[in-house]
Amino acid sequence: MKPTQLPWPTVRQALLDWFDSQGRDLPWRVGPEGRRDPYRVWVAEILLQQTQVARGQVYYGRFLEAFPDVQALAAAPQDAVLKAWEGCGYYARARNLHRAAGLVAAQGFPQEYADWLALPGVGPYTAAAVSSLAYGEARAVSDGNVRRVLARLLGERQPSENWVQTRADELLDQDRPAAWNEAVMDLGATVCTPKAPACSVCPLRQWCAAYASGEPTAYPAPKKRTAAQQVQAAALLIGDGQAAVLEQRQGTLLGGLFGLPLQELTSQAVTPKEALKQLGTRLNLNTKLVEQAHLLGEISHTMTHRQIQLWVYHLPASAAQQPLTQVASAALSRLDHKALALLDAPPRLL
DNA sequence: AATGCGGGGGT
DNA sequence: ACCCCAGCATT
Numbered sequence: 001m002k003p004t005q006l007p008w009p010t011v012r013q014a015l016l017d018w019f020d021s022q023g024r025d026l027p028w029r030v031g032p033e034g035r036r037d038p039y040r041v042w043v044a045e046i047l048l049q050q051t052q053v054a055r056g057q058v059y060y061g062r063f064l065e066a067f068p069d070v071q072a073l074a075a076a077p078q079d080a081v082l083k084a085w086e087g088c089g090y091y092a093r094a095r096n097l098h099r100a101a102g103l104v105a106a107q108g109f110p111q112e113y114a115d116w117l118a119l120p121g122v123g124p125y126t127a128a129a130v131s132s133l134a135y136g137e138a139r140a141v142s143d144g145n146v147r148r149v150l151a152r153l154l155g156e157r158q159p160s161e162n163w164v165q166t167r168a169d170e171l172l173d174q175d176r177p178a179a180w181n182e183a184v185m186d187l188g189a190t191v192c193t194p195k196a197p198a199c200s201v202c203p204l205r206q207w208c209a210a211y212a213s214g215e216p217t218a219y220p221a222p223k224k225r226t227a228a229q230q231v232q233a234a235a236l237l238i239g240d241g242q243a244a245v246l247e248q249r250q251g252t253l254l255g256g257l258f259g260l261p262l263q264e265l266t267s268q269a270v271t272p273k274e275a276l277k278q279l280g281t282r283l284n285l286n287t288k289l290v291e292q293a294h295l296l297g298e299i300s301h302t303m304t305h306r307q308i309q310l311w312v313y314h315l316p317a318s319a320a321q322q323p324l325t326q327v328a329s330a331a332l333s334r335l336d337h338k339a340l341a342l343l344d345a346p347p348r349l350l
Numbered sequence: 351a352a353t354g355c356g357g358g359g360g361t
Numbered sequence: 362a363c364c365c366c367a368g369c370a371t372t
Contacts, residue, residue, distance in 0.1 A: 048367040052359065056367080089356025092370075123369045143367045161351095185367055194365055195361050222364065226353070252355065252370095303356055334357065353372080360365085 006207050012173045012180070018203035019183035024190065026053070027060060034136035034178035038109045039070050041134045045126045046097050050090060053189060059088050073098065074105035082256050082331040095256055096121025113139050124165070129181065138177040140168035145188025151220035152192060155209025159220050228307045232265040234275035235310055236283070237296060239317040241343050243324040245283070246332075258330040260312070260339055272311035284321045297342040301335045312339045 028044035031037055043063060047056040066084045067073040073081070078098055085094035100119040110116045112135065116127040128139035140146075142165045150167045151159045159167075173180035191198045199211050210216040237260055238245040246258040261283060263275040272295075280290030293313040301308045317324060327340065 045367065050355090050366055050368055051357085052366050055358070087357075089358085090368085092355070093368090096369085121369070125368055129367070141367075144365075145367065148365095181367095189367080193360090225364080254356085305354065305356090351372100354370090355368105358366090361363090 008171065011204065011207055012171070014203045015183050015187065016173065016176060016179060019179060019186060022190075023182060023186050024053075027057065029182070033176065034133065036134045036178075038130060038134040040064070041130050042122075042126070043067075043097070045129045046093050046121060047088070049093060049126070051088065055088075059085070070101050070104050070109075073101040078256060079331065083329070086257075086331040087334060091254060091256055092252070093121055111135065113137055132177045132181050136178060138172060138174055139181075140165070140172040140177070141181045141185065142168045143185065145185040145192075148194065148220060149184050149188045149192045149204075152197075152210035152216055153204055153208050155213065155219065157219055157221045226305065228302065228305055230307050230309075232272075232309045233262050233311075234265070234269075234272045234279060235260040235262050235312045235339055236276060236279050236293065236315065237312055237339060237343075238283075238315045238320045239324050241327060241340055243317065243326055244340070245320050245322055246325040246327070246330055246336075254333050254335075256331070257333050257336075258325060259332060259336040262310075272313075276311075276313050285315075285319065289315065289319050296339075299335070299338045299342070301338060303335075308335065310335065310339060312342055314343075 026044075028040045029036065030040065044056065044060055047059050047063065063084050066080070067076060076098070078095065081094050081098045082091060085091060088094075100121055103119065104110075110119065113127050113131040116122050116130050117124065122130075125141055125143050128141045131137040132139045132141070142161070146168055147159055147164045150164060150171070151157070154167065156163065187202070187204070191202050195217060197216050199205050199208070199216060202208065202211070205211050208216070210219040213219075236245075245261065247261050249255055249257050249259055261279055263269065263279040263282070265272065265275050269275040269278050276293060277287075277290060280287065293315045296312045296314040299308075299310040299312060301310065332340075
């Protein structure tokens with residue numbers, strides 16, 4: 001059956017009926033349909049970018065407690081915002097959200113899609129989500145769930161971004177755009193899942209091309225991903241688990257977070273010891289002192305696009321040529337938490 | 351159109 | 362292991 005021949009009013013109603021009885025109850029879905037609190041929806045949508053709902057929900061609760069409204073968020077220092085985001089990944093989300101909060105606190109909330117889109121950290125998905133869920137605007141969201149649900153329903157193995165957005169725009173229920181958007185995403189998250197879809201309970205099964213094919217998981221075809229880059233580095237822990245010399249990372253990789261001083265192994269510093277020596281120079285440490293640093297342990301850490309091997313060396317706080325930072329109050333990446341954890345449970349050689 | 355950007359869950 | 366997750370910014 002061609003897509004254009006599907007009985008769209010019936011299909012829409014089937015999904016909306018399913019949503020009305022089986023839709024998820026989530027903490028940012030407060031207030032009437034299409035009139036949610038824009039701040040709550042906005043924060044939730046940013047947190048949920050490339051983050052599963054179960055995980056985002058934990059951070060959402062913490063985040064709203066720390067920053068209950070946009071004025072509180074705008075008034076907070078960036079370090080506090082990153083601390084609330086610690087461990088959630090993609091930290092540019094937190095930096096952009098904080099920056100955007102400053103704009104919104106001064107100018108008021110955007111009232112329509114195009115104005116949301118202009119905020120830092122807000123792209124087509126988030127602008128459509130907030131303008132539909134909080135303002136009732138008829139904008140179709142296009143995310144990973146929508147992509148998978150529509151690719152399967154319509155039998156498209158290679159859905160381009162443009163294909164998904166166009167189909168989503170066509171299918172959007174004009175009378176209940178907010179409910180429709182939530183419905184498609186709920187279906188994708190709870191029934192039309194990537195690996196093991198629950199087709200037996202799917203309200204769209206009778207119209208689904210992928211189900212009819214007998215191989216629903218073949219839609220859409222897997223995306224190809226670039227291999228993780230292998231990185232080796234030395235780190236120097238000066239201090240202890242309470243207070244240590246920490247640097248605030250610059251640039252796009254973990255930017256804004258604090259962490260142990262690092263030196264990547266290069267052609268100039270082929271061994272961890274040589275990288276450590278370079279690190280000592282950068283930190284203005286006496287060469288003799290650096291030679292006394294002992295290897296605390298070795299860490300392996302994966303970050304999707306990077307596979308990091310890290311040798312962690314240790315010196316007492318008395319060696320520090322710069323102020324120590326209280327570890328508990330700084331936002332650290334998982335990598336740095338692993339490095340610090342070497343103090344508690346030294347790995348034993350077998 | 352491709353790539354970089356975290357961290358963890360599901361199979 | 363591999364793929365995915367309520368994407369966005371940059372090139």
